[in-house]
Each structure stands twice: as C-alpha cells, then as structure tokens.
C-alpha cells in the first residue's frame with residue numbers, strides 16, 4: 086500500500102486520523118480533529134494534484150453532533166424552498182444524507198450552505214435529489230444501498246486495494262499488449278458484449294440479451310475460451326437498454342463479485358428494465374437464468390461515475406464516461422490503457438444529433454487510437470431528416486386527426502422514446518400546436534419518474550426549462566397517468582386524445598389493447614415513432630396487413646379489422662442516422678487510427694466500414710462474434 090504510506094507522510098502532525106480506507110479508486114480518511122475536518126480542503130487539493138487520487142476527509146464518530154440536534158441545525162440553515170424530503174444518517178461513513186426537491190439550495194451559493202452544515206454539525210453532508218415524480222425504483226435502489234453500507238464499505242475497500250496493487254516492476258513496456266474479444270453484438274443488433282484484455286486486466290463492456298432470439302442465440306458467447314468469470318476484474322455498462330444490460334445480473338449469478346461501473350441513471354434504469362424483463366418472461370413461461378436477487382446483487386456491487394469523472398478501475402485501466410445522447414445516463418466509454426499505451430473509445434449506442442432530451446454525443450476526446458462504433462443505421466440510405474421538419478410533420482399528422490375528432494395511439498418503448506415524445510408533446514402544447522389530453526399507460530410513468538431524479542443528465546434545453554423557468558415538461562398538466570380500468574372510458578369517449586402506451590412494437594401490453602378498441606374507426610390514427618421488428622404486430626401493420634388474428638382475453642382467436650389511419654414518423658430514434666455517424670467522424674477532436682464496427686446488421690456494418698475507410702483513410706474492421714482483435 087505504498088500510496089497510503091506516501092499520503093501519511095504528507096498529513097499534518099495533528100490530523101488525528103483514526104481510519105484509512107479505499108472506496109474504489111478514492112481514498113477516505115476519518116479524523117478526530119474537528120479543525121482539520123473543517124479546513125482540509127486546501128490540503129486535499131494539493132495531494133489530489135500530486136498523487137492523482139481523489140481523497141475525502143470524513144469525521145470520526147467521536148466528533149459529530151447528535152442526530153436530532155443535527156436535523157434541527159439543518160432545518161434551520163437550509164431555506165424552506167429547498168423542500169427537504171428526508172434527512173437520515175450513514176454513521177459508518179460519517180455522512181448525513183439530505184434529500185431535497187431542490188438540492189442546489191442545500192448546497193448554496195459556491196457551496197456556502199453545504200459548508201455551514203458541515204462546520205456546525207461535523208457530519209459530511211451528502212445531498213441527493215428527491216425526484217419530482219416519486220419513483221419506486223429510485224427509492225428501492227437508495228434503500229438497498231443504504232441497508233448494505235457495511236458490505237459496501239468492505240467491498241469498496243477490496244476494489245481499492247486491487248486497483249492500487251502495483252504491477253510487477255521490470256516488465257518490458259514494449260511487450261505490453263491490448264486485445265479485444267467480440268462476445269456478442271457484432272454483425273448483429275442485440276446481446277452486445279465485449280471483453281478487453283491486457284497483460285494485467287480483463288474487463289467486460291456490456292452484457293446484453295437479444296430479446297428477439299431464443300436459446301443460445303439470445304446470450305453472448307460465455308463459452309468463448311477467453312471468458313472466465315473468475316478472471317473478470319470489472320464490468321462496464323454503457324447504458325440500460327436490455328441489449329446491453331440484460332445479462333449483467335446473470336454475471337453475479339455465475340459468481341462474479343467485482344464492481345459494475347455505470348452512471349447513476351443507468352443503474353436505476355437497468356433495475357427497471359431487468360425487473361420488467363424477468364416479469365415478462367415469467368408471465369410467458371420462459372426460463373431466465375437469474376432472479377430479482379441477482380439484480381439486487383448487481384446494484385450492491387455498482388460503482389457510479391458522473392460524466393467526465395476519471396477513475397482508475399484496474400492497475401492499468403482508467404475509465405471515463407461521456408454523454409452519448411442516446412438514453413438517460415447513456416455513455417461513450419473512454420479507456421486510457423497503460424501509461425499512454427492506448428486509448429479506446431467504445432461508442433456503444435450514440436446519437437450525434439439534437440433531440441429534445443439530450444445534447445449530441447460527446448466529441449472532444451483528446452486521444453483515440455481505436456474507436457468502436459455502432460452501425461444500426463449504417464446503410465447509405467439510413468439518413469435522418471432534419472429535426473425541425475420531423476417535429477413539424479409529427480404535429481401536422483396529429484393535428485389533422487384531432488381536428489377530425491379522432492384519437493391518436495402512439496405505441497412507444499417505455500424508456501427513452503416515451504419520454505422523448507412526452508417532451509415533444511409538452512413543447513407542442515405550450516406552442517399551441519394541439520390541445521387535448523395525453524394518456525400514459527405502461528412502464529412509461531416509472532421511467533419518467535427516474536428521469537425526474539436526474540435532470541442534470543438531460544439536454545441543455547430541458548435543463549433550462551426545469552432550472553431557469555421552473556417548467557418541467559414531464560410535469561405538464563396535459564399528461565394523465567391511466568391504468569387498465571380506464572381504457573374503455575378513453576376508447577368510448579367522444580373527445581379527441583393522444584395515448585402513449587407500451588409496448589412500442591405492439592408485441593403485447595396496453596398498446597395492443599388500445600389498438601383493439603381504436604382499430605374499427607377510420608377517424609383514429611395509429612402513429613409509429615420507432616423501429617418495428619419484422620415479425621412484430623407493428624411490423625406487419627406497417628407492411629400493409631389490415632386483417633390480423635388476435636387473441637381475446639378468453640383465449641379465443643378472432644380477426645381484427647384495421648380501419649384506422651396508419652402513419653410513420655422516421656428519425657425520432659435515439660440512434661445516429663448514417664449522416665450523423667459520418668458527421669461524428671468529421672467532428673471528433675482526435676481522429677482514430679482504427680475504427681471497429683458493431684451493433685448493426687452485417688450488411689450495414691460492412692457498408693459503413695467501406696465508406697469510412699474511403700473517406701477517412703482509417704483502418705476499418707468488422708469482426709464477427711468470437712473473433713478477437715489485437716489493438717496493440
């Protein structure tokens with residue numbers, strides 16, 4: 086533990102340190118000296134600069150104020166407008182957790198209020214946002230982490246010791262190597278899984294499930310010779326979509342006990358999606374190799390990083406997440422390997438274009454040797470139209486239906502598209518593009534609640550609305566959360582309305598129930614805003630099927646005649662279109678020497694690779710699953 090020794094020599098003589106612990110890549114010191122606790126900021130700044138480690142000073146329990154007294158002090162200091170929702174303690178970590186609707190007011194101007202709480206109570210304040218819409222998932226995740234503090238303290242210390250174990254010295258730098266193994270999601274969409282190996286570390290990036298496929302085709306190649314659960318040092322999750330996260334809990338079922346790195350929203354959305362995945366499969370009698378307990382294990386081992394926060398994750402890998410513009414908390418993964426040996430960016434799913442919810446993907450990487458990028462819309466004709474035109478035709482189509490006295494059904498994927506459409510509708514309503522209620526049914530509401538817990542992960546447009554104008558588009562009064570018992574009333578009413586319901590491809594769920602009710606009336610409209618799989622009900626309707634066999638609730642099959650209008654709006658996807666993928670390579674700060682393509686149909690991957698090679702003269706590769714590439 087040489088780093089701790091070095092730290093010790095630099096501490097002031099009267100620091101009275103009672104405990105030194107790692108918390109992942111961070112070092113935590115507990116002190117019995119009140120003065121040192123209050124004034125250690127400058128001291129830390131110097132050390133952080135020299136040791137390149139984050140350090141936090143926390144109070145030993147002998148110096149903190151009593152809990153009741155502390156609560157009183159906090160309520161006195163913090164302005165009422167902050168709307169404190171809860172105050173509780175984590176004595177094991179010397180922290181008082183303050184949950185507030187407006188956390189900025191608990192921190193105060195330049196951190197003044199925060200410091201006042203710290204100095205008066207000698208607890209270290211941890212300030213969390215209370216979601217504007219109460220979220221069961223956010224609550225459950227926070228409760229779980231809170232109840233597992235003891236386990237996490239030991240776990241995070243173990244991770245820190247591992248990260249800070251020096252490599253065997255005397256190794257010849259010229260012999261260092263880096264290789265990438267494709268375990269899933271190459272020349273296909275679904276089951277994304279990549280293994281990165283160096284002389285010293287093995288980490289996995291994403292571990293997804295191919296929801297549309299069955300059996301072994303649904304899961305990554307866990308039987309590849311390179312993969313061994315015992316040798317896995319860390320897992321990195323780019324974002325919460327199931328084709329990236331669906332089998333993360335399975336790793337813990339297999340016995341993995343190491344860290345899961347992701348952003349805080351990715352962690353919470355992963356819980357929502359994996360739990361729903363388990364429910365759906367259970368209802369349909371399909372066996373999944375893990376349980377809700379495994380999802381909890383993943384949360385227990387999660388280490389969250391904000392965008393731009395740099396963290397060592399093994400002795401030779403340094404990780405940074407940057408915004409990907411694709412989904413709440415979605416990240417491009419930057420790995421700095423060795424001491425300047427190699428820089429890899431795993432782009433995962435990214436959108437290099439504006440949307441209501443997110444700013445375009447981050448492009449200011451200072452050094453990239455290898456870029457791995459998606460090819461979902463890699464064909465030359467996968468062009469995304471201009472955003473303004475898309476929204477204009479969206480409201481044009483909706484406006485015509487409403488003027489005609491019809492109802493609009495928009496099947497949406499609960500996480501991501503659902504919220505994007507909500508943001509577009511809230512804006513359109515404010516601009517008087519339409520005026521009727523919008524009903525939401527299915528997972529959309531739970532996902533929206535999670536979005537309200539992390540507004541700082543949304544676009545600058547959304548943040549301006551929420552923080553400067555106090556108008557949260559998700560809280561607009563046009564939105565009404567409804568449940569199955571409200572369906573008949575909505576379908577039978579003569580008033581026009583808009584219905585957002587899951588599932589997005591009409592595979593099942595409330596969207597199909599609404600379709601059954603709305604299909605016979607030609608005044609109504611079915612509006613597709615997302616990709617429809619070939620074999621799904623949505624796909625069939627898009628291809629022109631107008632008489633569909635459906636099962637009634639009693640299990641009898643009958644024919645559903647589709648008379649309502651059908652329209653598709655393209656370009657609202659969270660993925661980059663072909664023009665945006667190429668645009669990304671034009672705009673990226675550091676031109677990669679090598680670009681590897683994945684996450685796309687085989688044909689699209691090759692088409693994109695060919696054109697990138699032609700235009701940018703970079704080495705391009707389209708590996709197949711099970712292939713490995715030596716990066717260095």
Ligand SMILES: [Zn+2]
Pocket residue numbers: 324326411412434
């Ligand atoms: Zn995705």
Ligand SMILES: [Zn+2]
Pocket residue numbers: 275277326328329434684
């Ligand atoms: Zn994906």
